[in-house]
Amino acid sequence: MRCAISMTTFLAIDWGTTNRRVYHIGNGEVIATHRDNQGVKTLSSDDYNRLITADRARFGDYPVLIAGMAGSTIGWRDVPYVAAPASLSDLAQGTYEVADRVAIVPGVSYHDDHRSDVMRGEEVQLLGAVADRTVKPDSLLCQPGTHCKWAIISDGKIAKFTTSMTGELFALLRTDSVLSAFLTADVTPGAAFKRGLAEGAKGDLAASLFSIRAASVLGHMPSHDAASFCSGVLLGSDVAARLSDHGDEVITILADAPLRELYRTAIETLGGTAAVVDSQQAFVAGITAIKDLWK
Amino acid sequence: MRCAISMTTFLAIDWGTTNRRVYHIGNGEVIATHRDNQGVKTLSSDDYNRLITADRARFGDYPVLIAGMAGSTIGWRDVPYVAAPASLSDLAQGTYEVADRVAIVPGVSYHDDHRSDVMRGEEVQLLGAVADRTVKPDSLLCQPGTHCKWAIISDGKIAKFTTSMTGELFALLRTDSVLSAFLTADVTPGAAFKRGLAEGAKGDLAASLFSIRAASVLGHMPSHDAASFCSGVLLGSDVAARLSDHGDEVITILADAPLRELYRTAIETLGGTAAVVDSQQAFVAGITAIKDLWK
Numbered sequence: 134m135r136c137a138i139s140m141t142t143f144l145a146i147d148w149g150t151t152n153r154r155v156y157h158i159g160n161g162e163v164i165a166t167h168r169d170n171q172g173v174k175t176l177s178s179d180d181y182n183r184l185i186t187a188d189r190a191r192f193g194d195y196p197v198l199i200a201g202m203a204g205s206t207i208g209w210r211d212v213p214y215v216a217a218p219a220s221l222s223d224l225a226q227g228t229y230e231v232a233d234r235v236a237i238v239p240g241v242s243y244h245d246d247h248r249s250d251v252m253r254g255e256e257v258q259l260l261g262a263v264a265d266r267t268v269k270p271d272s273l274l275c276q277p278g279t280h281c282k283w284a285i286i287s288d289g290k291i292a293k294f295t296t297s298m299t300g301e302l303f304a305l306l307r308t309d310s311v312l313s314a315f316l317t318a319d320v321t322p323g324a325a326f327k328r329g330l331a332e333g334a335k336g337d338l339a340a341s342l343f344s345i346r347a348a349s350v351l352g353h354m355p356s357h358d359a360a361s362f363c364s365g366v367l368l369g370s371d372v373a374a375r376l377s378d379h380g381d382e383v384i385t386i387l388a389d390a391p392l393r394e395l396y397r398t399a400i401e402t403l404g405g406t407a408a409v410v411d412s413q414q415a416f417v418a419g420i421t422a423i424k425d426l427w428k
Numbered sequence: 429m430r431c432a433i434s435m436t437t438f439l440a441i442d443w444g445t446t447n448r449r450v451y452h453i454g455n456g457e458v459i460a461t462h463r464d465n466q467g468v469k470t471l472s473s474d475d476y477n478r479l480i481t482a483d484r485a486r487f488g489d490y491p492v493l494i495a496g497m498a499g500s501t502i503g504w505r506d507v508p509y510v511a512a513p514a515s516l517s518d519l520a521q522g523t524y525e526v527a528d529r530v531a532i533v534p535g536v537s538y539h540d541d542h543r544s545d546v547m548r549g550e551e552v553q554l555l556g557a558v559a560d561r562t563v564k565p566d567s568l569l570c571q572p573g574t575h576c577k578w579a580i581i582s583d584g585k586i587a588k589f590t591t592s593m594t595g596e597l598f599a600l601l602r603t604d605s606v607l608s609a610f611l612t613a614d615v616t617p618g619a620a621f622k623r624g625l626a627e628g629a630k631g632d633l634a635a636s637l638f639s640i641r642a643a644s645v646l647g648h649m650p651s652h653d654a655a656s657f658c659s660g661v662l663l664g665s666d667v668a669a670r671l672s673d674h675g676d677e678v679i680t681i682l683a684d685a686p687l688r689e690l691y692r693t694a695i696e697t698l699g700g701t702a703a704v705v706d707s708q709q710a711f712v713a714g715i716t717a718i719k720d721l722w723k
Binding site: 299 | 501509537538539543544545546575576590591592593594596597600601603604605606630631632633634635637638639641642643645646648649662665666669
């Protein structure tokens with residue numbers, strides 16, 4: 134495990150599908166940040182150079198290290214995945230130099246006889262939390278989001294992981310389903326959410342979800358409860374499946390509020406033990422470690 | 429149980445969300461049918477009278493009995509549900525006369541301490557299959573569709589039922605999800621579908637679905653397999669949940685091909701026993717029985 138303090142100054146970009154976040158980092162600390170909605174979804178290849186020129190004008194003419202969907206088929210360059218088990222050193226070796234002093238960190242893939250999985254961007258946070266000793270080199274990490282990652286860290290490497298599209302399913306149901314009209318309130322980790330967790334833990338998702346429409350139409354579910362119950366069903370199904378394999382381990386959550394509190398409630402309600410970590414700090418630690426190994 | 433042959437002539441309409449089917453029925457037999465896309469989704473209240481006038485011009489000036497979403501909050505009139513256990517006689521008593529010699533059959537609701545459920549239209553088919561002695565008065569019926577119904581028929585009544593939104597989830601995933609680009613082929617009940625069934629039976633839906641993207645991106649799932657595997661995951665989750673409660677009973681499927689063959693394959697692959705019934709014949713038997721009890 135490495136945890137030396139970096140002496141370099143550079144720009145790190147967490148470049149997602151719909152947003153990006155730029156960090157000006159020096160001596161392992163964040164000097165300044167910038168956030169915008171220039172995610173890869175709507176960009177052409179010319180836009181990347183233009184945006185990086187603007188970032189350098191903003192922060193200084195430093196090397197740039199990029200993680201996330203910029204390295205995907207829908208991004209700037211399709212950077213090949215590093216196969217799990219994957220360490221920070223593996224990620225550094227797999228970086229792809231896409232322009233002058235600009236490199237993209239690869240994602241991580243997993244494949245066995247039963248299942249395949251992929252991640253892009255999350256690997257930096259996951260291994261960053263290990264690099265700065267926030268979590269142990271043998272840990273179980275949960276990274277909520279549109280596609281929630283559950284990663285087994287073994288000997289400081291990403292050994293295996295499972296992605297569940299919990300957040301995306303919720304968004305699909307909320308936007309364009311028979312449940313849409315009922316899913317208007319904010320999601321909170323209260324009583325309705327906990328009832329949803331118990332329902333979701335049954336592992337009968339498609340039926341549990343329809344019951345929201347039925348209970349709403351029949352007047353058995355108040356309109357302010359439906360969204361929290363629905364979120365509870367989705368997280369309950371996800372968390373129960375993970376606890377069935379890892380019920381006796383502490384699960385460390387890397388997320389900002391309110392997702393962090395929803396997952397903490399889900400894990401603890403269904404009998405697990407949760408800890409929480411600052412996901413932004415983990416990203417900075419991870420990308421700094423990769424920068425030091427790459428330069 | 430009743431099974432006398434009806435002597436009446438009338439028009440029956442199975443009026444759904446996106447389509448409707450009109451049957452000209454005499455002496456319990458279908459004389460002629462008409463199908464169009466005038467589902468309730470885009471109709472205003474004036475349209476209903478206009479369409480029925482056109483139906484009568486087409487087939488004759490007969491009484492009209494309507495089942496389905498025309499009796500819902502998004503239809504012509506919101507006809508109150510009949511609470512389960514519900515018989516054909518209960519449905520006949522709950523019909524709502526909405527215009528001159530035009531009535532709407534109510535849907536059926538279910539509610540206990542754990543779960544709520546509703547149906548509109550399916551009740552006619554389910555009890556019709558009992559009325560014409562296609563299935564026994566104590567049966568387990570499966571009616572696939574956008575919202576798949578699993579109904580326990582007890583003493584000739586709909587005693588309890590579970591709706592799973594399997595078909596709608598598949599449509600949402602196919603249309604507007606991270607999986608959309610991979611779900612382009614037709615669904616067939618072959619090897620990929622059966623692998624999906626086994627995966628879905630684990631009850632870990634949100635993770636099983638994401639694995640389709642990962643396996644496709646990594647080249648482990650051919651493009652022609654992804655849609656069948658995805659459908660298998662959804663049906664496998666649904667069928668496995670039902671078999672855990674009713675594994676030793678014959679499940680009778682009311683559907684047209686190809687849905688009938690997908691559900692038959694799912695039930696048999698996961699260890700159940702399936703029989704099939706002509707769903708249109710069941711609708712005609714059910715609506716004729718209600719007509720005789722109503723007039």
